[in-house]
Amino acid sequence: MTGLILALDTTSPEQAREWVRLAGTACGAVKLGLEFTLARGVSEAVATAGTHRLFLDLKLHDIPNTVRSAVRALAPARPFMLTVHAGGGAAMIAAAREAVEDAFEADARPILLAVTVLTSLDAQGLHEAGVAGGPRQQVLRLGRLAMEHGAHGLVCSPHEVSPLRDALGASPLLVVPGIRPADSAADDQKRVMTPAEARRAGADWIVVGRPITRAADPAAAAAAIAEELA
Numbered sequence: 001m002t003g004l005i006l007a008l009d010t011t012s013p014e015q016a017r018e019w020v021r022l023a024g025t026a027c028g029a030v031k032l033g034l035e036f037t038l039a040r041g042v043s044e045a046v047a048t049a050g051t052h053r054l055f056l057d058l059k060l061h062d063i064p065n066t067v068r069s070a071v072r073a074l075a076p077a078r079p080f081m082l083t084v085h086a087g088g089g090a091a092m093i094a095a096a097r098e099a100v101e102d103a104f105e106a107d108a109r110p111i112l113l114a115v116t117v118l119t120s121l122d123a124q125g126l127h128e129a130g131v132a133g134g135p136r137q138q139v140l141r142l143g144r145l146a147m148e149h150g151a152h153g154l155v156c157s158p159h160e161v162s163p164l165r166d167a168l169g170a171s172p173l174l175v176v177p178g179i180r181p182a183d184s185a186a187d188d189q190k191r192v193m194t195p196a197e198a199r200r201a202g203a204d205w206i207v208v209g210r211p212i213t214r215a216a217d218p219a220a221a222a223a224a225i226a227e228e229l230a
């Protein structure tokens with residue numbers, strides 16, 4: 001069963017609430033990220049998610065001590081999911097996990113996700129950033145590192161779901177953005193697949209923003225994606 005996470009990429013609580021009202025019933029969680037929390041703060045993110053589970057996507061990436069403290073600071077928000085960048089390294093990921101274990105109540109611990117290689121990067125983008133080998137090789141390298149050092153799951157593109165399953169088995173929770181329904185126009189996302197393809201590959205969750213929030217009818221767009229996942 002693959003769930004749908006709705007990405008609420010806006011600075012406006014009113015806009016975010018409207019998207020949740022229109023499309024929320026099709027979604028198992030909503031995601032608020034840097035754009036929203038820098039403009040409005042974490043408390044407003046919690047309020048905006050309302051009764052939906054909150055994926056707080058802050059993609060933390062800093063020295064271990066700073067990330068540990070940042071994760072601790074999020075305890076009052078009780079998010080359902082949290083992100084750190086796997087590229088921050090073993091000690092940083094372990095520090096984030098320690099903070100999840102020691103700062104959150106046992107029944108409120110978030111799922112700690114490590115972002116592997118952003119879905120907006122292709123082989124050329126990685127090469128320009130000094131990474132040898134393509135996205136698949138890098139995702140496998142970072143995915144293994146993150147899972148060995150305390151992540152509960154990984155964020156990856158749909159193209160790496162099967163290779164990750166082959167390498168790491170069923171246990172990592174795989175959360176997959178870079179989702180574009182078949183008739184979508186090209187944009188900043190590079191490593192994409194349709195919702196049905198991501199489901200078939202073995203994604204636990206897909207993350208979808210603009211194909212729903214920018215659709216003429218967000219409710220219908222969300223329902224169509226949920227149907228594809230069913």
Ligand SMILES: O=C(O)c1cc(=O)[nH]c(=O)n1[C@@H]1O[C@H](COP(=O)(O)O)[C@@H](O)[C@H]1O
Nearest residue numbers: 007057117118119155177178207208209210
């Ligand atoms: O961590 C993420 O959620 C994330 C990782 C990644 O590699 N790619 C990616 O697109 N995302 C997020 O997933 C969402 C995708 O939104 P759309 O491209 O509008 O569907 C955005 O909120 C991104 O911040």
